[in-house]
Amino acid sequence: xxxxxxxxxxxxxxxxxxxxxxxxxxxxxxxxxxxxxxxxxxxxxxxxxxxxxxxxxxxxxxxxxxxxxxxxxxxxxxxxxxxxxxxxxxxxxxxxxxxxxxxxxxxxxxxxxxxxxxxxxxxxxxxxxxxxxxxxxxxxxxxxxxxxxxxxxxxxxxxxxxxxxxxxxxxxxxxxxxxxxxxxxxxxxxxxxxxxxxxxxxxxxxxxxxxxxxxxxxxxxxxxxxxxxxxxxxxxxxxxxxxxxxxxxxxxxxxxxxxxxxxxxxxxxxxxxxxxxxxxxxxxxxxxxxxxxxxxxxxxxxxxxxxxxxxxxxxxxxxxxxxxxxxxxxxxxxxxxxxx
Amino acid sequence: xxxxxxxxxxxxxxxxxxxxxxxxxxxxxxxxxxxxxxxxxxxxxxxxxxxxxxxxxxxxxxxxxxxxxxxxxxxxxxxxxxxxxxxxxxxxxxxxxxxxxxxxxxxxxxxxxxxxxxxxxxxxxxxxxxxxxxxxxxxxxxxxxxxxxxxxxxxxxxxxxxxxxxxxxxxxxxxxxxxxxxxxxxxxxxxxxxxxxxxxxxxxxxxxxxxxxxxxxxxxxxxxxxxxxxxxxxxxxxxxxxxxxxxxxxxxxxxxxxxxxxxxxxxxxxxxxxxxx
Amino acid sequence: xxxxxxxxxxxxxxxxxxxxxxxxxxxxxxxxxxxxxxxxxxxxxxxxxxxxxxxxxxxxxxxxxxxxxxxxxxxxxxxxxxxxxxxxxxxxxxxxxxxxxxxxxxxxxxxxxxxxxxxxxxxxxxxxxxxxxxxxxxxxxxxxxxxxxxxxxxxxxxxxxxxxxxxxxxxxxxxxxxxxxxxxxxxxxxxxxxxxxxxxxxxxxxxxxxxxxxxxxxxxxxxxxxxxxxxxxxxxxxxxxxxxxxxxxxxxxxxxxxxxxxxxxxxxxxxxxxxxxxxxxxxxxxxxxxxxx
Numbered sequence: 001x002x003x004x005x006x007x008x009x010x011x012x013x014x015x016x017x018x019x020x021x022x023x024x025x026x027x028x029x030x031x032x033x034x035x036x037x038x039x040x041x042x043x044x045x046x047x048x049x050x051x052x053x054x055x056x057x058x059x060x061x062x063x064x065x066x067x068x069x070x071x072x073x074x075x076x077x078x079x080x081x082x083x084x085x086x087x088x089x090x091x092x093x094x095x096x097x098x099x100x101x102x103x104x105x106x107x108x109x110x111x112x113x114x115x116x117x118x119x120x121x122x123x124x125x126x127x128x129x130x131x132x133x134x135x136x137x138x139x140x141x142x143x144x145x146x147x148x149x150x151x152x153x154x155x156x157x158x159x160x161x162x163x164x165x166x167x168x169x170x171x172x173x174x175x176x177x178x179x180x181x182x183x184x185x186x187x188x189x190x191x192x193x194x195x196x197x198x199x200x201x202x203x204x205x206x207x208x209x210x211x212x213x214x215x216x217x218x219x220x221x222x223x224x225x226x227x228x229x230x231x232x233x234x235x236x237x238x239x240x241x242x243x244x245x246x247x248x249x250x251x252x253x254x255x256x257x258x259x260x261x262x263x264x265x266x267x268x269x270x271x272x273x274x275x276x277x278x279x280x281x282x283x284x285x286x287x288x289x290x291x292x293x294x295x296x297x298x299x300x301x302x303x304x305x306x307x308x309x310x311x312x313x314x315x316x317x318x319x320x321x322x323x324x325x326x327x328x329x330x331x332x333x334x335x336x337x338x339x340x
Numbered sequence: 341x342x343x344x345x346x347x348x349x350x351x352x353x354x355x356x357x358x359x360x361x362x363x364x365x366x367x368x369x370x371x372x373x374x375x376x377x378x379x380x381x382x383x384x385x386x387x388x389x390x391x392x393x394x395x396x397x398x399x400x401x402x403x404x405x406x407x408x409x410x411x412x413x414x415x416x417x418x419x420x421x422x423x424x425x426x427x428x429x430x431x432x433x434x435x436x437x438x439x440x441x442x443x444x445x446x447x448x449x450x451x452x453x454x455x456x457x458x459x460x461x462x463x464x465x466x467x468x469x470x471x472x473x474x475x476x477x478x479x480x481x482x483x484x485x486x487x488x489x490x491x492x493x494x495x496x497x498x499x500x501x502x503x504x505x506x507x508x509x510x511x512x513x514x515x516x517x518x519x520x521x522x523x524x525x526x527x528x529x530x531x532x533x534x535x536x537x538x539x540x541x542x543x544x545x546x547x548x549x550x551x552x553x554x555x556x557x558x559x560x561x562x563x564x565x566x567x568x569x570x571x572x573x574x575x576x577x578x579x580x581x582x583x584x585x586x587x588x589x590x591x592x593x594x595x596x597x598x599x600x601x602x603x604x605x606x607x608x609x610x611x612x613x614x615x616x617x
Numbered sequence: 618x619x620x621x622x623x624x625x626x627x628x629x630x631x632x633x634x635x636x637x638x639x640x641x642x643x644x645x646x647x648x649x650x651x652x653x654x655x656x657x658x659x660x661x662x663x664x665x666x667x668x669x670x671x672x673x674x675x676x677x678x679x680x681x682x683x684x685x686x687x688x689x690x691x692x693x694x695x696x697x698x699x700x701x702x703x704x705x706x707x708x709x710x711x712x713x714x715x716x717x718x719x720x721x722x723x724x725x726x727x728x729x730x731x732x733x734x735x736x737x738x739x740x741x742x743x744x745x746x747x748x749x750x751x752x753x754x755x756x757x758x759x760x761x762x763x764x765x766x767x768x769x770x771x772x773x774x775x776x777x778x779x780x781x782x783x784x785x786x787x788x789x790x791x792x793x794x795x796x797x798x799x800x801x802x803x804x805x806x807x808x809x810x811x812x813x814x815x816x817x818x819x820x821x822x823x824x825x826x827x828x829x830x831x832x833x834x835x836x837x838x839x840x841x842x843x844x845x846x847x848x849x850x851x852x853x854x855x856x857x858x859x860x861x862x863x864x865x866x867x868x869x870x871x872x873x874x875x876x877x878x879x880x881x882x883x884x885x886x887x888x889x890x891x892x893x894x895x896x897x898x899x900x901x902x903x904x905x906x907x908x909x910x
Contacts, residue, residue, distance in 0.1 A: 197572070229869060373735070441657070522637050590735075
């Protein structure tokens with residue numbers, strides 16, 4: 001019987017613990033729903049922006065972050081996660097938010113400069129120190145015996161960029177056409193021993209588990225991995241051609257209007273394009289949109305031939321449907337490969 | 341005599357306890373799960389079949405259910421052994437080992453997966469020793485089984501353990517006084533008493549292994565057609581905003597597990613009646 | 618009675634007629650310990666080895682991080698809310714199922730098992746289907762400004778679902794193996810229903826109840842898949858310990874990730890202490906009033 005009293009007491013105490021912080025929250029709050037590799041970037045952006053906001057308006061602004069796979073994050077927003085802004089890996093995911101939940105207008109991507117991408121990135125290779133397999137370009141990845149680590153494009157946004165970059169390379173070679181590109185990609189995935197579900201999982205497999213000879217990764221992720229996990233163990237290889245990745249940012253209109261945070265959210269996105277925001281992006285190895293900042297950090301980013309998804313694939317919706325949907329080319333190459 | 345019939349009426353609280361059980365079960369389990377069926381029902385029959393019987397999906401059923409069966413069987417044998425040793429024998433560090441059994445529950449599944457992968461990968465503690473022998477665990481179907489054995493072990497141990505603990509040793513003494521050998525006593529007296537608990541443990545370990553996602557993806561390799569588990573395909577469907585397709589596969593898995601659990605529960609009831617006679 | 622049985626058991630160790638030959642005992646123990654070492658001790662060691670890779674200071678610093686503290690708080694809240702409701706259900710359901718026979722019993726037991734066989738991801742998904750903005754109740758909840766999913770209530774609901782069967786599943790086989798003779802005897806002697814339960818049934822199932830609670834609690838704190846779907850991953854707000862571990866791991870802070878994970882491993886060791894104390898206390902109380910059995 002004593003037990004029951006103690007239990008009720010515990011529950012009351014805990015209930016109070018849950019409720020109190022909720023009542024104390026009087027300051028303004030923004031939620032930025034983003035994808036995996038941007039954690040470090042937005043931690044710094046948020047700090048700088050709230051400081052600036054405090055100076056301007058003397059209001060305390062708390063910016064909360066949520067990170068995960070891009071598609072999963074988009075789904076959470078569709079299902080009701082109250083994001084004031086989304087900063088995702090692909091425009092396709094923001095388009096899904098627009099179509100499935102109608103939280104933002106059709107022209108969202110034209111509201112901000114550069115297709116709403118304040119920073120861009122590309123796909124490069126990470127190899128073991130000294131480059132023992134002598135990997136210099138995409139065609140080295142399909143050599144027999146080379147083990148390639150890349151995540152599953154069906155579950156990872158980053159992996160879709162990897163796949164499309166390889167496809168674009170094959171297409172741009174002499175005599176390149178869809179059939180050749182398909183064969184190239186098929187051979188490439190024939191060299192993949194593990195398909196992780198996310199970009200960071202693939203990095204771990206390559207770095208911690210020692211699997212594979214080369215990791216296909218975002219440029220900023222490759223630099224982060226080298227800096228965080230060992231300059232003496234890995235090096236970056238830049239291929240002759242790669243894809244221009246434009247991770248878009250967007251205001252979620254319906255949410256900011258309901259929460260009354262539009263002003264702050266708009267300023268937040270503008271801050272990303274400001275000199276300060278651009279510098280922070282460049283320091284985290286994202287290619288800045290601003291020409292001046294880009295010039296300042298030019299030696300950080302290798303020059304290479306970058307193609308866009310619109311040029312080669314006619315936009316995300318098409319690429320998604322053709323390559324990654326169920327029964328699409330990616331599925332076909334796997335079912336075929338195993339029948340052989 | 342009359343005693344037998346009165347047996348059912350004597351104990352109080354049947355109505356309220358069963359009523360509450362069904363009520364709580366409905367609120368917490370059945371109503372939420374019905375969402376799964378309603379969502380699946382938005383598909384036409386053809387769409388449903390394409391979703392649940394595509395070659396990759398079929399291959400994933402084989403991988404998932406096959407590995408889960410093996411893992412549950414391994415746990416059935418070793419789980420009972422561990423429970424027996426923990427209840428009956430004395431050895432240094434026994435209490436610590438006893439607590440360790442719960443580890444797979446306490447450790448977040450993702451951590452378990454990462455840890456197992458780090459142990460069994462080619463550069464890991466165990467993987468580097470197995471590799472020269474030609475045994476690869478991490479990133480192969482064997483890795484899936486290892487992860488499933490890990491997460492399922494406590495189910496068998498913890499269902500068998502209380503039964504063993506409450507077991508009256510006088511019965512064993514009586515059996516041995518009557519001339520039964522130790523093995524006969526175990527086989528004829530102890531085993532039938534433990535069987536319901538063993539079956540429960542087996543069924544739960546199996547069911548849990550079938551649905552497991554977090555710990556397996558880190559060690560499985562996830563190659564389509566050979567080491568891709570069904571829960572991963574559900575996630576894949578979700579990534580494409582195909583909720584109905586995802587729930588369709590989930591429904592199939594649920595029905596299969598349900599039928600398996602149901603048959604084991606029936607078997608258990610039958611085995612108890614058999615033991616009683 | 619209990620004490621007597623314990624003493625009996627202790628005597629049995631010295632090769633009395635109810636135990637196995639010494640070599641069998643040694644062999645069985647060795648095999649069991651080998652299995653445990655391979656599947657439990659090794660992973661546990663790996664967790665702590667990696668947690669302490671950068672030394673004690675780094676370990677403690679990882680635990681003191683504000684986001685980690687808030688994750689610990691949320692996890693504790695979730696467990697404290699989940700375990701009692703499932704405990705109550707477990708005892709009541711086990712009473713109905715184990716002490717009475719009725720048609721459809723196997724079916725009912727199987728329904729109780731269901732949450733085990735539902736993939737954790739799916740257990741989260743069903744709440745999204747119900748409470749999500751595109752789901753059944755989502756628009757209504759939003760209109761009334763009630764947050765369930767991507768907030769604490771959603772996390773609690775998903776955890777209750779996932780841990781639902783533990784106590785019941787632990788008690789049903791135990792109570793079935795005990796039959797109902799003792800309760801019937803007590804009732805014949807004039808005891809009331811609740812009195813019978815607390816004085817006859819409960820002492821018999823106390824270990825089962827304890828195991829059930831321990832398992833339920835451990836799983837409630839360690840659940841990853843289901844919570845991951847309904848949490849929204851907002852740092853410092855809706856992250857539980859397992860989610861925090863994933864975040865740290867994905868930030869390449871491997872040592873910190875394992876440090877936080879080791880908290881949950883320590884939990885298993887703490888429950889052992891709780892169990893031992895409870896065992897000792899119950900034995901103490903049993904000695905004084907004598908046995909009811």
